[in-house]
Amino acid sequence: MHYFGKFQDSMLVGDPLFAGHGEGYSRAPLVNHTIGSVLTGLSICKLAAGGALDPHVHSFEEGFYVLSGEAVFAVNDQAYLLKAGDYGVVKVGALHAWRNLGPSPVRWLQMNAPQPKAAGKERDTFFRKGGTAPSEAKPLDLARPLQSTEHFLQCVNVHAVLIHRHGQRPHAHAAERPLVYEVRWRFGNDDIARVEQ
Secondary structure, three states: OOOOOOOOHHHOEEOHHHOOOEEEEEEEEEEOHHHOOOOOEEEEEEEEEEEEEEEEEEOOEEEEEEEEOEEEEEEOOEEEEEEOOEEEEEOOOOOEEEEOOOOOOEEEEEEEEOOOOOOOOOOOEEEEOOOOOOOOOEEOOOOOOOHHHHHHHOOOOOOOEEEEEOOOOOOOOHHHOOOOOOOOOOOOOHHHHOEEO
């Protein structure tokens, strides 16, 4: 299968999945089942000034690269201020949310694997009941490249989330000392149990 296309702003439309769970969010699906893709989902996402996406979890991984603007990105109990050039990945089942506090829209390229289910299929995204995206965040500090990785992977039973700034190697000093992490994914934890059905 081969497919080529060109992105246009007119492709950005409200995502019905997030109706009632945020505001100012639009998405332009670029790669999904409609063009024959089986596993990969690729989209351009936009969050208007003052917009937010409530805390939610997916049954797929979500990778993103911030194209423009600034946003508060929350994952589990941490919130970071992301800017153009920052990127990250959210593992399956990790509670996460977005908020745009800036005066201009935030745009990001988003990749999902496997791709989200088509409308009308079984649900693969769930929202935390009564949850809201935070309105404050600490700056993303990658002076010590493994800081955010270690924070999320340092103990057992923690969801893994890696956030890195474009142009920096996430494991730049990994050769200096061997690192071994044990991670058990928590699919039955309290965060997941408190999602809205």
